[in-house]
Amino acid sequence: MTRFSVVIPTFERRETVVRTVAALARQEERDFEAVVVVDGSTDGTAAALRRLEPGFDLRVIEQSNAGRAAAVNAGAEAAVGELLLFLDDDMAADPRLLAEHELSHREGADVVLGDIPLDPDSPRNLLSWGVGWWAAARRQRLSEPGAEIRIDDLLTGQMSISRTAFAAIGGFDVSFTRDGLFGGEDIDLGYRLREAGYRLVFNPAAISRQHYDVGPVQYLDRAREAGRSDRELVAKHPELGGRLDASPRFTTRRSRLLLEPLVGASAHWVAPLRAMAAALVRSGRTGARARRLFFAVRTLEYRRGRRAGGGGSALVLAYHALSDLGEDPVLAEYGITGDVLAGQLDMLASRGHRFVDLDAVLAALDGEAPLPDGAILVTFDDAYADLLPTAVEVLGARGIPAVVFVVSGQIGGTNEWDRHLGAGELPLLDADGLRALIAGGIEIGSHGVSHPQLTKVDPVRVESELRDSADMIEAAGLPRPRAFAYPHGEWAPDIAHVAALAGYSAAFTIDPGRITADSLPQALPRVEVLAGDTHRTLRLKLATADWPEGIRDRLLRRIGAKR
Numbered sequence: 001m002t003r004f005s006v007v008i009p010t011f012e013r014r015e016t017v018v019r020t021v022a023a024l025a026r027q028e029e030r031d032f033e034a035v036v037v038v039d040g041s042t043d044g045t046a047a048a049l050r051r052l053e054p055g056f057d058l059r060v061i062e063q064s065n066a067g068r069a070a071a072v073n074a075g076a077e078a079a080v081g082e083l084l085l086f087l088d089d090d091m092a093a094d095p096r097l098l099a100e101h102e103l104s105h106r107e108g109a110d111v112v113l114g115d116i117p118l119d120p121d122s123p124r125n126l127l128s129w130g131v132g133w134w135a136a137a138r139r140q141r142l143s144e145p146g147a148e149i150r151i152d153d154l155l156t157g158q159m160s161i162s163r164t165a166f167a168a169i170g171g172f173d174v175s176f177t178r179d180g181l182f183g184g185e186d187i188d189l190g191y192r193l194r195e196a197g198y199r200l201v202f203n204p205a206a207i208s209r210q211h212y213d214v215g216p217v218q219y220l221d222r223a224r225e226a227g228r229s230d231r232e233l234v235a236k237h238p239e240l241g242g243r244l245d246a247s248p249r250f251t252t253r254r255s256r257l258l259l260e261p262l263v264g265a266s267a268h269w270v271a272p273l274r275a276m277a278a279a280l281v282r283s284g285r286t287g288a289r290a291r292r293l294f295f296a297v298r299t300l301e302y303r304r305g306r307r308a309g310g311g312g313s314a315l316v317l318a319y320h321a322l323s324d325l326g327e328d329p330v331l332a333e334y335g336i337t338g339d340v341l342a343g344q345l346d347m348l349a350s351r352g353h354r355f356v357d358l359d360a361v362l363a364a365l366d367g368e369a370p371l372p373d374g375a376i377l378v379t380f381d382d383a384y385a386d387l388l389p390t391a392v393e394v395l396g397a398r399g400i401p402a403v404v405f406v407v408s409g410q411i412g413g414t415n416e417w418d419r420h421l422g423a424g425e426l427p428l429l430d431a432d433g434l435r436a437l438i439a440g441g442i443e444i445g446s447h448g449v450s451h452p453q454l455t456k457v458d459p460v461r462v463e464s465e466l467r468d469s470a471d472m473i474e475a476a477g478l479p480r481p482r483a484f485a486y487p488h489g490e491w492a493p494d495i496a497h498v499a500a501l502a503g504y505s506a507a508f509t510i511d512p513g514r515i516t517a518d519s520l521p522q523a524l525p526r527v528e529v530l531a532g533d534t535h536r537t538l539r540l541k542l543a544t545a546d547w548p549e550g551i552r553d554r555l556l557r558r559i560g561a562k563r
Contacts, residue, residue: 040065067177114206154190184229227305
């Protein structure tokens with residue numbers, strides 16, 4: 001039986017993989033085969049490999065593009081060696097690579113990780129400098145006596161394992177690199193191996209030199225993919241949540257102010273920065289300032305990928321009445337007409353937003369299903385009577401779900417909580433009206449018993465407002481509410497804790513922001529929509545929802561919009 005099968009996945013890198021395969025001819029250990037899996041390449045890779053006469057058994061397998069994990073799994077399945085050595089297509093093997101892996105396995109290792117220094121023939125630029133620095137630091141750290149192999153070290157660009165162990169662990173999880181996505185599959189495999197009790201060893205003498213020729217645009221794309229894959233890794237292994245806590249982040253006040261707001265922005269906002277970073281790499285500059293600038297953009301892309309990865313994000317719109325209240329001295333800005341609502345929803349849909357229900361938001365918070373790009377949840381506070389028939393007609397015609405938050409002590413009554421401020425009397429929906437909303441596809445949530453500012457009442461009343469309101473809604477023959485909206489948007493951590501104990505799966509503030517997998521379910525942000533909001537100001541409110549408060553407020557004031 002052949003001792004080693006060297007499995008090399010490749011995609012659209014003909015010259016690079018040919019160089020990698022040719023380097024294997026210098027191996028001191030001769031009992032091996034190479035299995036190259038061409039993962040949907042259209043650049044003539046397979047033909048170029050088949051023209052080689054390498055002096056060892058070389059097999060070339062072609063498949064449609066399915067991602068690295070699927071390619072390596074296919075190579076492992078076709079392999080005949082006792083040991084599998086996974087080698088990336090840009091790794092030039094040192095002549096003693098296989099011999100060193102053999103030595104470690106003979107000494108009792110189940111999994112062997114080797115050193116992957118930068119190939120000195122790599123293009124000289126900021127990216128290769130960074131790879132070389134990282135590889136040298138990794139080698140030094142792992143070569144120290146008693147060094148622990150950390151999760152970030154579990155890379156399979158050069159790693160060996162017995163074929164039986166690989167099969168027993170289930171191979172690579174192909175979901176990480178589905179549809180050609182990048183990253184996550186190697187860390188996941190290594191972590192599963194470690195947790196299963198396999199002995200992992202680092203051998204600094206097992207060397208493959210990485211010919212790093214990745215361009216800056218592809219590098220930034222991979223950074224974004226790394227954020228996505230990290231999120232999915234933690235969704236699969238929640239105990240690795242600390243990995244995200246230690247992930248790249250903005251470390252200076254300037255980068256936090258300038259770049260953090262762009263984490264949730266659309267691609268066209270980020271494009272100029274990406275172009276600047278790419279030009280910096282092409283210039284050949286590698287000084288400290290160039291490094292800071294480029295890697296700040298790299299961090300931005302990582303965090304953008306992490307946000308868009310597992311769970312995605314959602315914006316929540318907070319509406320109130322569906323009437324023109326322009327003459328009301330208190331509530332003028334809280335009423336819009338049905339025509340205005342319809343125009344806003346149509347505008348948002350035309351810009352790629354997708355309207356979701358509360359189920360979708362809760363599923364994302366639980367890590368059960370990701371939100372679609374541009375997700376928006378529509379909500380209405382107070383349950384004014386003018387929601388019928390307007391809300392049902394406008395939302396129903398467009399297939400848009402919503403949540404209406406009811407003041408349970410005033411079902412069928414009026415807005416008593418505003419009257420002392422001088423507001424006009426507005427009727428609220430009664431139980432039959434609320435049932436009509438439910439029949440129209442709108443969910444009912446709670447807005448408290450009497451609409452007080454919960455931060456200004458005693459803890460006993462806080463608990464009563466939360467628990468009793470749900471009981472009263474249920475007693476009215478309506479479904480028990482799953483969601484709560486804090487009256488006046490006022491909340492505090494201890495109040496959020498009471499909301500959780502009261503059984504609410506979600507509770508909403510009126511603090512602007514985006515719902516992400518990191519959001520506290522009992523303190524979810526919303527963007528208030530007011531009577532003065534034009535399509536332009538509404539778009540700007542949504543685009544800046546998670547910007548730092550001071551910067552966002554100054555921008556909105558400049559264009560005459562309210563927070």
